Amino acid sequence: MREGKAMREAKTRRPWRPDPRKPFVGSVREGQGFAFRRKQKIQQKYTKFLRKKRGSQLPSNDQFTETYPEHLKHLYVAEEALLSVQRRKDHQLSSVQSSPTVSSVAPPKKNKKKTSNQKAKEEYDMIVAKRAAKKQEAEKRKQEREEAQKQYKKKKMEAFKILSQRTRKGQPKLNVQMEYLLQKIQEKQ
Structure with missing residues (x-):
């Protein structure tokens, strides 16, 4: 009987925090401050969002052709072609960057913001x-x-x-x- 009660208490116990006024675990001295934890949490949420978004995408073969009005069909077909070319370029670029012999050099930014x-x-x-x-x-x-x-x-x-x-x-x-x-x-x- 005592074992069952101890098991239930272990499940419902909250984690111990040294200071109840301190809402976040960790400190700057320990090397992980509250901003770091917050950043990690936001990153996790974002990756989860991206995974959900990837799962809900429509198949790309009929995305631009069948669901749009006939008089605008040519525009969507052209856009689909551009997107496929862009995907191919991205794929080639990622395969080139993954090879250890080729060193990647970042292209200079074209749209630099101008100073006042x-x-x-x-x-x-x-x-x-x-x-x-x-x-x-x-x-x-x-x-x-x-x-x-x-x-x-x-x-x-x-x-x-x-x-x-x-x-x-x-x-x-x-x-x-x-x-x-x-x-x-x-x-x-």
Whole structure:
């Protein structure tokens, strides 16, 4: 009888903790602090989650073809092809890394995050480039305007010379004025 009671008590006993205010076992001095235990627990949960996820995946052969609408089928088939190529590359890469003779060299990261200084420098460069483009455009417009004004003044001067021609007695030369007006009418047509 006593043996049965002792067995039941052994099963229901809680583990002894030296300090009831201390919620976690272990300490930094012992080499395993509470953060380490917490990290281990989270890792275990994550691996369990991954195992469950792997078990619930659909078979990949009909994943993209049969369950989607007909008008979108080509998109899913193309995506499936890309995924299979990616899986093959990953498989080849893992087999190459597992061989002891080949040393793996990690490729440099392409998408490194920029520092605030780099961002500020890029913004400054963009602003400087915009200002230079505006300045150049304004200079171009100014030159075009000056050229147009020169052409206009030149035409006006020619018209003035033609229309201000006089005879010896000081009368205007009407035949030259008529020719000018005829020429102007012909240019408009």
